Amino acid sequence: MDYRVIKENDLFLLTDEKGDIYENHPNGLGLYTKDTRFLSKLDLKINGQEPILLSSLADQNYLAKIILTNPHMEKDGELILWRESVEIERKRFIYNGVLYEMVKTKNYYPKPVKFELSFHFDVDFKDMFIVRGFQTGKVGKRTRQSLEGNTIRFHYQGADDIHRATSISWDFPATSVTEDGDLYFNLSLSHEEEKVITLMIQPEIGEQVKEVIEPKKALDFLEQSYREWETNTTKVETDHPIFQSMIKRGIDDLRVLLTDLGYGLFPVAGLPWFGVPFGRDSLIAALQMLPFNAEIAKGTLLTMAAYQGTKIDTWRDEQPGKIMHELRFGELANTNQIPFTPYYGTIDATPLFLVLLTEYVKWTGDLELFKKLEANVKRALTWIDEYGDRDGDLFVEYYQEASKGIANQGWKDSGDSVVHRNGDYAKAPIALAEVQGYVYQGKIGIAEIYQNLGNLDLAKQLHSEAEQLKEKFNSSFWMQDQQFYAIALDKEKAQVGTLTSNPGHLLLSGILDEENAKKVSDLLVSPKMFTGYGIRTMGIGEAGYNPMSYHDGSVWPHDNSLIVLGMSRTKQSAAANTVIQGLIKAATHFEYTRLPELFCGYEDTLGHVVEYPVACSPQAWAAGTPLLFVQAILGLFPNSLDQTITLNPVLPEDINRLKVSQLKIGKGELAITIERKNGTLEVSIDKNTTGYNVTQNLK
Template identity: 65%
Template sequence: MNYRVIKENDLFFLTDESGDIPENHPYGPGLYTKDTRFLSKFDLLINNEKPILLSSQADKSYYAEMLLTNPHIEKEGEVELWRESIEIKRKRFIYKEVLYEEIIVKNYNPKRTAFNLSIHLDADFKDMFIVRGFQNGKTGVKEKTDVSREGMKLNYIGADEVKRELSVNWNLGPSRTSSEGDVYFDFNLEHDEEATLVLNMAPSVNQEKPQILPYGEAFNELMTSYAAWNETLTKVETNHKPLQKLVDRGLGDMKVLLTDLGYGKFPVAGLPWFGVPFGRDSLIAALQMLPFNPEVAEGTLKTMAAHQGTKKDSWRDEEPGKIMHEMRFGELANTGQIPFTPYYGTIDATPLFLVLLGEYLKWTGNFSLFTELEENVENALTWINQYGDRDGDEFVEYHQEASKGIANQGWKDSGDSMVHRNGDLAETPIALSEVQGYVYHAKQSMAEVYHLLDKEDKAAGLKKQAQELERKFEESFWMEDQQYYALALDKEKEQVGTITSNPGHVLFSEMLSKEKAEIVSERLVSKKMFSGYGIRTMAEEEAGYNPMSYHNGTVWPHDNSLIILGMSKTKNQRQAVKAMEGLINSSFHFEYDRLPELFCGYNSEKPVIAYPVACSPQAWAAGTPLLFVQSILGLFPDALKKQITINPMLPKNVDYLKVENMKIHKGTLDLVVRRTEERCETEVLKNTTGCETVMNDQIVKN
């Protein structure tokens, strides 16, 4: 990872490995909030020379530390600063929408040494879409920079008439400043003496300025918030260190990616470019978090419900009842130059909204949330039947209407992802296989809820619709010659027969027969689909296959996680374990034991080959090892029936897996699974959930 990024709530800071923001860097580094770059230049120099990087730590996405030193500096034959005389340590974090940086300088020269540090700041206040080169448009005016001995203010009035400001303050009196954003600090230190420069950078929108705390106090508050978060989580312990590291990293990254827009915490999609609400990504990441912290699902559902579509608006692909795809807050969105306020061009977020709610109820039994969201539920179901099913054939299809929207509106949303076996691109409207599974899952879940609420007409209607969808899916998507399901149906209702990972998502919905679920599971871990490191998005030898392609041959951890969970649920644990073992082995090749958004789909005879541009950390990649835990345990609670099903299978090298404080229904569950000579032994250590534990073909100790 050749950049460093830290985030807290709605503010993130992206720099190079030295901690600087070099101008014209391809990643577009900067300090961002509300889709606006509030800092576009940030250089640290010593005696006007760039320091030498010694180390750069980014194992924590909420805190970064860089260690630097000075180069050898001579002027007119005289030594001005001997090489490696000064140690420069940069420590930074974000708390309550303020960036804090501590720069500690220490003199290792035997004699007293004078030198200066200078920082060089600027802010272009560019919209995220302009920074990324996706869009240009009408923008506002940058005003004069105000500089004083105490700090600096950079100001901007946007085309949306929003006032944006960055306030920068420092604890030491500078020796020199300029209106161009140059600030110099002089030091004169004895041997082994050190001094500390503290910077605070606070963005504000329309004068809503955050409170700035002392550096130490802010850091302690941040650590306290992380300690409180950790107390809410299910605890996992295993002898297999690679799995333990993946789970710990996933939980840490998920905390960093949480944001609250006023409806509760939810995971944004990923850093650096997708630190905003994403319907599909946020919903799936919250689903992955259910075994560890169900409250994340509650915040996610409320956030999505608050922005549910209310009208027909082709500019934004909005329709009544539809759940959003992506929401942006920058200048271009506010002035209507891009349709992301929010944009609704996704076919799967609406059924996934209902799937997450149904699974949340099975974990918690919290009917009060359903009552609060019941109108949103009914609107989502109406959208599925009236707008999602465009032609009344029982299948939900997508078709782009927004001129600046997205053409392919499933999770594989790149332009070449919907490809026939002969290499031709499929034309919309397109009905995706996995989306039909989501719809089936959603209708079955909501039917069960309505039944428990004695709303039998609604329950029976949804049950009938789900059964008809199951029948038609089998009839229309099954490819007898391939013994597999089609990727999709195109506008002519012809099968898009390319062999892909998409039908694997249908396993979790339980729409497939036992026989077909086993066939699909086996195909997914076959040589052409399984790279050795994970399940590919597309099988080798297909016309569209490319191991470097974004969606046509790479390995996506989140894609694997949903498939693995479905395999576990349908009792195809052997295949689930094979896929998990591949991904666990892949993690050895990634920095900080972090699964990336995706990686190339080459066979495991080679080391893992990274995808050139991938978000890291990324929410549903962070959530992938969390679903490993649930899948290994084969644990599927149903608080509505007051029952917890457990059917474990341990991967290779995992001799035991212990979970504690897993929140289900009215209490918590603690259990451990151990490997014996012939099978797994499961012991329930504590159960205050109010649910009965049901084991399948395992030894159980209560």
């Protein structure tokens, strides 16, 4: 990455590799919270010059360390500062809504040195949508700056009548400070002497001002929260160092992407631009995390339920019972200049809400959460039948109503993502293949819960509706000539026949029979769809295919992960392992083995991955991809409703050992080791306090 990002809760910092924020930078560098940029300039200089970058690390997500040094400085033949005399270490982290930056200077010159260290700040308070160039509109204005003691504040009065401010404090005597945001320190260091200047930068919204905790104590609290996260998360050990690194990276990235709006922790979509609640992204990431920390699914479900649609509002594509797409908090949203408060233009979040809830119950046995959310469940089911399926053909379809909304409302939401084989774009209303699978899976799962709770009539009704959908889906979407499923039906109910990855999601849903599940899996790992690094979103040779596109030929790790878990569920293990091995190979080409949001769909014969230039990283459902791979390798599918655990383990060729412990199912734990010895797979149940029966299906 050519940027550095750290985050905690809903505050994040995006800088260049030196740790600086340059004004008008194309990457929108800054300090952000609530979709507002609270710092648009931050640069550090030594004697008025830019320091030289030596090292820049942000592998811990919550703590960035950057090491710099001074250039050689002479004037009129007189030495001012010998090159590389001063080491400058910038260590920054975020805690309780405050950015801390600890700048340590150390003298390695044999003699004492004197120099000036300066910081230069500015704030534009721009809305995220303006920063990204997506929107203009009526905004507020900077009102004043104030300087008091060791604190400078920049003030802004928004068009939404909210006062915003940025407070910058420091704990070391400054030589001079200007109200324009320039901060100077004259430092004298003897040989190997160190001095530390700590900056504390806090966004302020309205009257909300949080306590600024002493830096060392704040860092201790932050690190303690990470230790607790690690303690409460499933442990995985493998003999494959790259896969091991990917799992750790995924767990760490998901931790940094957690946010709490008051209903429990849930994953935001990704950084830097999607650090907010997203219906489908948050739900899928929580689904990926179920084997590792099911509490995140609970927080996600409660958050989505709190913002469930209550009325018909075409400006926001809202209908009663619909689960939101995206929630924004900035000035443009607050003044209704954009419809994201929240915006509901997603066709899949509502059935995915049901899917996550049913899978959460199967993992945890927590029927109390289901009872708490039962009214939300019924509203979601009503939305599916009445608003999702407006023409009564059993298929859930989308149609954009909001003037500033999204045209394509599945996960491939770019304007060119649903295209016929002749190159014509499909016209709405559009019924996507994978969405029908989500609806089927959701209704079957909810029916199973109602069966367990004794509501047999409702269980029977939902099961009947699901089976009707299954029959009609397979007759309407199956393309006999391609031996594959159409991505969608268009407004004329004609098949959109382009070969895409979307039908791969059907493998997990249960809507496919065994024969067609194999045909889908086989095509997805064929050269038309598989790059060697992963499954493409669209097949080579299709009219819309473009390996550089966002959705029409690129590779999305999360897309692959859902397909892989579906392959595992349908016992297409060889295909699943092919995809897993491809993504592991791809990860070696990315910093920290971190899978990004997406990458270009070029063949692995190039010898390297072609990066997508503006992919988010870290991205929640990309981070969750290796975690779902662990579940797929184990072939692990628990069901607390009938107290059973199914195992169908198959190790990829270059992984010979996988041990999983502290795996929480129901009210107990499971520990499993699978190992290849002399070509034979051996499975050991090291611990089982769940009380559930474990069924093993070994090949």
